[in-house]
Amino acid sequence: MNIKKTLAVLSASLMTFSYVSSTAVCSSASLISDLVDKLNNDVFEYGNTLEAADGFTYAKISFSSPDSTLEFKNVAESDITKDILRNYAGTIEISGEKYHFVRQKALQNYSNQLSELDNNYTVYRVCPEGTDTDENSIFPLYELIEGAQHFGFVSGKMTNVKFDENEYKCSCDVSALKLSDKTAEYDVYSDISKRLTGYILMDGYDFYTPEYNAAYGNEMIARPNGGFSITSKDNRILNIQNYVDSYAELNLTRSAIYDLNAKNDISIDYKINDSLEGKYGMVYTITTESSSDKRINYRIAEKISGMDIEEFFKSYEQSLGIGNHYEFKSYDLVNSYTANGHKYDLYKGNYHFYGEFQSYDETCYLAVRKDTADAKSYENSIDVYEHISRIADIPAENKVISVELSFHNCGALGKVDVTKNDIKLFENVIPEVIAGDFNNDRQVDSMDIVSARYAIISKLDNENAEATAQMDLNKNGNFDVADLVLLQSFVLGKIKTFPQA
Structure with a gap:
């Protein structure tokens, strides 16, 4: 032959x-x-x-x-x-x-x-x-x-x-x-219950459910491009712990850690069907690198069912062996906003890790979508930076190491099917700033003078209001009447350009 x-x-x-x-x-x-x-x-x-x-x-x-x-x-x-x-x-x-x-x-x-x-x-x-x-x-x-x-x-x-x-x-x-x-x-x-230990990799996503969870007959099936289905049949493990997380994760440590900012953004497109009953959340977690004494997590909860906000925060408490404990401390509502047509409440939660060899504080920002509590089918397109930018004290650098969609099970039975979970890193096209364009219509004219006058009035009410690049026309780091005078001179043709930095 x-x-x-x-x-x-x-x-x-x-x-x-x-x-x-x-x-x-x-x-x-x-x-x-x-x-x-x-x-x-x-x-x-x-x-x-x-x-x-x-x-x-x-x-x-x-x-x-x-x-x-x-x-x-x-x-x-x-x-x-x-x-x-x-x-x-x-x-x-x-x-x-x-x-x-x-x-x-x-x-x-x-x-x-x-x-x-x-x-x-x-x-x-x-x-x-x-x-x-x-x-x-x-x-x-x-x-x-x-x-x-x-x-x-x-x-x-x-x-x-x-x-x-x-x-x-x-x-x-x-x-x-x-x-x-x-x-x-x-x-x-990929039937996660078949693997002996560790993670399942498919199309660049890590899939995981605890071995003991599968041992009780609970099922997780991973599918291409981040999709998965979970059937929750037995919650007896919750008698000794608060939650079980099963998830699909875009693990960037396997490729390259990502600098998240206004230009380098992350988009998420998902669609979920569920027939679950009980306490659970469908939660995106954006994990960033941080110093050892202060850690920050960002969570976007597209659905929380059967729990109020405090109970949801507390559900993440856990004991991690002798002498190690992760404890919830407090939370506050810090903002409410609309993103992609959906209303969210933004909370700041505080935790502390008590360890045998180290201890540290951890902050968790949690954005909770408000229109899915009773929904059995829901979908969305999420701009991650749009959500994180709502945080007033956002760090200058956000080095993202993973983006994870988890079924956060605190006592739910039934089935959830994630038919779409498309997580992409992309580069925003940031328009060139036009000095004097107060109403953002890409030109400078008399309508900008009207907008600038309103901005002056707003400035009187809030002295700490930030001066954007198109407002600070004399480049002194502030927005005030002097900038309005320059704008009027430009529109009337008395000057051809604004001062350069």
Whole structure:
């Protein structure tokens, strides 16, 4: 058997999505023949003839740039154990058949760079009970390789292929395995309860639910692009702690910590359906780097159910082992505002961490959306900096290390389905400041004189009002009558420009 036959076996797998006996392969002969014709005409030199094969029980494909491998094995459903799935990454379903992807090395820690992650996987095809796992089968290789990219797999050129005991060298792009422009439909997800420890990574998001939470039959299914569903069936763990958080997190320590400001912003687009009953919150948390003696968290609660604000703040209290305790102290309402058509109340909460080796204060700013308390379906587009800029004493620097959507469960049962959770870092286009443009219509005229006069009156009521760049025309750091005189002179044509700094 030569390499061209091997590639025919690889490609033939595109058309068959279930456990295949030799009889079934024969019934697919016309499809395989079409594939052979395609490879002969589009990939190899004219005149070469490829022959189909009847499947295999084991396969291994090696890739270069980057170096990586995929191993394919059959496994009986009854033989799937926690140990086999120790480094479980996710599952792909094609035509009702399941393929579990398992990393050959564990994720090392929370801050592993995405580029450092192990790129070698074993793919287990789950065989129904009563099926002989030693009988030849054909894997839908192209779809599996394409779907594996959601779990972080990166494929380059195929350099080596092995089917059972036969091994061949090659140099071929994965795209050569595709029979047509249409790819078979497949479903990609990760059942968090299958992993033994740690996080699940999918499309750049970290997904997590505590192991003990899954042990009680609670389910979390992670989906591409930050989506997930949670079924809460048993809350007995809440007898010994205040809450259980399950979440999808854009962990920026895996790529690059982000400086959040008026220019470098974060947008969130989400859609949530829930049938939960009880105490819970759906909360976005923006975590920033901070000094050891003062820490700040920003939370945007898109829904709080079954709790008042004080109870919600207190729910985050917890004991962290002997001599370590995180305690709620107080909260205040500091602002109310409207963002993207929705009303929010902004609270400032104060906590203290009492530790065996260190203690520190922590401030939590909590923006609570006011129109979702009884909603079963809700969505929004959130401009993160727009919310954080409402805080009067916002730090000059906000180095964001993560953005997380959590199901903050304090005693709820039912199901929540996050069908959209699109978190993006983007750069705002900040318009050029036009000196003298008091009404922000991008020109300077008599209407700005009217606006400036109103601004002078407002200044009398609030001496600490900030002077913006378009108001401080004489560049002395203040806005006063002298600036109004300059504006009038400019509009009347007595001066052509304003003083330069």
